[in-house]
Amino acid sequence: MDMQLPDGIQVLERGWLSSNHIVFHDPELPTVVDTGYGSERAQTLALIQAALQGQPLQRIINTHLHSDHAGGNAVLKAHYPACQIIIPPGLQDAVTVWDEARLSYTATGQHCERFLHDAVLTVPGTLRLGAHDWQVLPAAGHDHDMVMLWCEALGILISADALWEKGFGIIFSELVGEPGFGRQQATLALIAQLSPKLVIPGHGAPFTEVDAALQTANSRIQWLMDDPKRNADNAIKALLAFKLMAHQRLSLADITQLIQQSQIFNTVMKAHYPDDPARLGEVFAQQLVKVGAALRDGDDLVLKS
Incomplete structure (x- = not known):
């Protein structure tokens, strides 16, 4: 990364189990964007405490509510009771009643500790983060309720899972028969129009080679559109890999139970995979071993260190 982050903005880069945390050091309103996965909540709290150096966290903003971006909300709120949690619009009712099916946690077999939100972002809207105003922009595709944060004065985009240096998040809506590829393309077009100097992604290091990343992402979305089964393959492998990272074994x-309980195993998915869940689980277990993500130990998959 050639461009340095301005004073007052700190990126705590995590792995693929937890999203990155973007900390805004503000003497009056210290804020973090996204809080990682629940099983790593102790590390999340320790990282935020170290970053703030004794200053209390006052605000959490979630780009979206997937478990790897909102899983630390509850532990941070418990430690900083005055902290406000602000979420994107769309699923606020599901958060209020804690509907884990609508929040995607049931379908993905993932856990997110219950939290209550204090406010909802306005999209499009403006948000003060640190010393600058940031635009809250829609970022449909990976998650149709997801937002990005854009600071024109700094030329910095917080892209969440709409754009990584080498791709973007799974297009989940296509797995349940709803359009998603076109909406992802529109989000990529919006990013190109903004022409950011620096992108802070939801996963991976911040990067400045934005044109190259957009070219990669646009090529990938076209590749998925050419054969939607590729998106389904990616989704199952990613969900299994995530579960394996969380549990180690x-x-x-x-694996069969995850596929059975998951809402992704529906009519759309059955058209791609006529085999029963047990057979499908064996197939994808073999694929994770083949790509080097796991080792086989009898009937178990073990995370490859």
Whole structure:
């Protein structure tokens, strides 16, 4: 990364289990954008405490509510009771009643500790983060309720999972028969129009080679559109890999159960995969081993260190 982050903005880069945390050091309103996955909440709290150096966190902003971006909300709120949690519009009712199906946690077999939100972002709207105004922009595709944060004065875009240096998040809506590829293309077009100097993604290091990243992402979305089964393949492998990272070891029975309970195993998915869930689990277990993401130990998959 050639461009340095301005004073007052700190990126705490995590792995693929937890999203990055973007900390805004503000003497009056210290803020973090996105809070990682629940099983890593102790590390999330420790990282935020170290970053703030004794200053209390006052605000959490979620770009979207997937478990790897909102899983630390509850622990941070418990430690900083005055902290406000602000979420994107669209699923605020589901958060209020804690509907884990609508929030995607049931379908993905992932856990997110319950939290209550204090406010909802306005999209499009403007948000003061640190010393600058940031635009809150829609970022449909990976998650149709997701937002990006754009600071024109700094030329910095917080892209969440709309754009990574080498791709973007799974297009989940296509797995349930709803349009998503075109909406992802529109989000990429919006990013190109903004022409950011620096992108802070939801996963991976901040990057300045934005044109190259957009070219990669546009090529990938076209590749997925050419054969939607590729998106389904990616989704199942990613969900299994995520579960494996969270638990370190999965049995074939665990994998079969995840596929059975998951809402992604529906009519759309069955058209791609006529095999029963047990057979499908075995196929994808073999694929994770083949790509080097896991090792086989009898009927178990073990995370490759």
